Amino acid sequence: MRVRFAPSPTGALHIGGARTALYNWLLARGDAGGGPGELVLRVEDTDRERSTPENVEQIFDALRWLGIDWDGDPVFQSHRADRHRELLQRLLDEDKAYRSRATADDVRAWKAQHGDERGFRGTADPDGAIRLRASDEGETVVEDLIRGTTTFRHEHMDDPVIARADGSVLYNFAVAVDDLDVGITHVVRGEDHLSNTPKQLLVYEALGETPPAYAHLPLIHGPDGRKLSKRHGAASVQELRDAGYLPEAVLNYLALLGWGHEDDTKLSTDELKHLFRVQDVARNPARFDERKLRWLNGQYLRELTPDELARRLTEHTQRQVPPQAAEITQEKIQTLADFWPLAGFLFDGPADDPAARERVLGRDGAREALEQARAALADAPEPFDVPAVEHALRQVVEARDAKPKDVFQPVRLAIAGTTVSPGIFESVATLGREETLRRVDALLDASEAQPPISV
């Protein structure tokens, strides 16, 4: 089984494209093919305007990040112009294609006369675009692994334009030829190509070649059911990466968009390779639901070792995150991007949250509790670790006959500047005795200078 992923480098790799790449990759690398398969990467850059080296690199990059690898060097469609021209000439010589000067207006006029549902038939001109001859008789049948049989009556099909007047080929001709030349056995791509498939089939027929098998995947829509676009938020792999998602979670989530396996949701890449079958792909379009991706990402995040989590956080935030700091946030974040808002105070000092200060310090005895906590922490034995901190702070709770939060919240406020943070013992221990005391003192001083206004 030889499959391919053929993006056109017109921008970032979007989620739909990434899923197409993933399904092809699962076919090539997984068990479904019944043996080792191959994945060919082809860059469809015949649209000179929009295809830039930066866009190409961006797509390669996104694929690498996801862990999707391919076999051999990428094929650039633009490099295959000679071969395209060769076969084009052959079809012209065999009168299977002809030149036509007909414009879009001419086609419309023709249809006005013959009926909207009738395919356009041109007459041969000395120059102009190249059209394939499609007869009015018969039909072309697409046998799709996912959708079953779809029949297209030739009567409805225009003579497809396969090359421009200058001889450069168009998409529907180029794909067919390129897939043929590298021996693609299965074309797995988005449903937006289904209606174009009969044209490609016509190309194979004119060339006297056997077409590959086809599987057309349902499209991915935004949460509102419309076509996925930028205004839906993160719509490209790069954006998901920036948003702090893990590649393994993105891969897992993408696989689930249009396919499912019984009661399982969280499926490792190995499991996906084992279970995935194209035939099982759903026929209806799926909506991209970032909330579920967030949840899934949290699941994967929690499985990482502290060292690994720290490594990924460091890479994502571009700041050195030690394993201990990573570990204490592990059950509280869903994306790598959630780390900094939650734990940034460990590095950059307490946040400035006047409302939180007033709320916490405004409670009866809060200041006194904080003073006692300070003393307990100052006296806590070495090593200044989580058990030591917990013991010290719980002693204060007991001594004051208070609720735990009456003591913990003021301390949290002192070190974090706000009311949300990782566990208080873990946070204090991570910060260290010296820095904790400094921050507690700072808060005590500040609140003395500016006592909260009591109402």
Next chain:
RNA sequence: GCCCCCAUGGUGUAACGGUUAGCACGGGAGCCUUUCACGCUCCAGGCGGGAGUUCGACUCUCCCUGGGGGUACCA
């Protein structure tokens, strides 16, 4: 306009002629609890509509409706 595809709760899916229509996200309630989370328990919520076929339809056929795609000398 024409051609084509699709239709299970808010979302993703499972079951594919006979089940109390399953699982997950999200939502609600509760437990846990030092905040936020995590975790656990429970609850609500679905086969778009109409004709057939059948002893029996979510599952098969047709129509309607609603989405989507294609219809370029774009890919």
